[in-house]
Amino acid sequence: MNETQLIEKYLFKRLNVEDQLFMEAKLLTDPEFKCKLKWQSRAHEIVKAHGQKILRQEIISVENRLFSELRFQNFRATIFKIFK
Amino acid sequence: MVMIIEEKKQLNTRETIIIELYKATFPEVASFVHKMGGSLADAKDIFQDALVIYFQKNLEHNFVPERGHSHYLKGISKHLWYKKFRTRKQNVPLTKEISTLLVEEDPKISSRLLYFLELSGKRCLDLLSAFYYEQLNMKEIAQRFGFSGERSATAQKYKCLEKIRNAVRDHELNKEDFYE
Structure with a gap:
């Protein structure tokens, strides 16, 4: 297991007891590794933000189809009836 | 019937799940928004936000609501409506399960x-x-x-x-x- 994998498992709480102890010791003694942990955690936040952006685009795309394609005309009729 | 995301993930694309959730739940959300004086655009905005929260919670916690996905999606939508239009001084009690679906705001990524x-x-x-x-x-x-x-x-x-x-x-x- 390389450092990236070790950090990933630590962040997602998937380390076994032995690796957890190793990780904690390494964080206390290796400042560079501690920085890697911080940056990798930030990388996950960025991936999450990107994933949310993709999901929202997909939702908007599906919604546009629901309000334009012939096969969803019953759905549209139901909605337009509410707002008539 | 609303598809259960965890069970159907291998069989359906996310797009299919979104379509099913719209068909099963959006009419009721739209009725609620209309009743509260909102427009179709308001209903669309609220439902988009609710879906983002709902998918995220499912992915992070494998959440399977006891009373069905549609019920909780409606709950989130209502909560978002009241949050968005708080000035109308209306409030709705949240059930424990619905409140657990609401996620904290993400740290602001540059x-x-x-x-x-x-x-x-x-x-x-x-x-x-x-x-x-x-x-x-x-x-x-x-x-x-x-x-x-x-x-x-x-x-x-x-x-x-x-x-x-x-x-x-x-x-x-x-x-x-x-x-x-």
């Missing part, structure tokens, strides 16, 4: 950093979000991104993670602001 990374490393971000956010397995990742197999996809995933991590580091060391 839009400049995200934009930069989407330009320079979009494929990596797409791959990583497919794994961590969509929770596709390595076989599915390999198929979607054209890798020869799971080992190749796994290796690429870690290369991408290191690439994004290093980009974050470079920005931090260059004293770029990460937070808006």
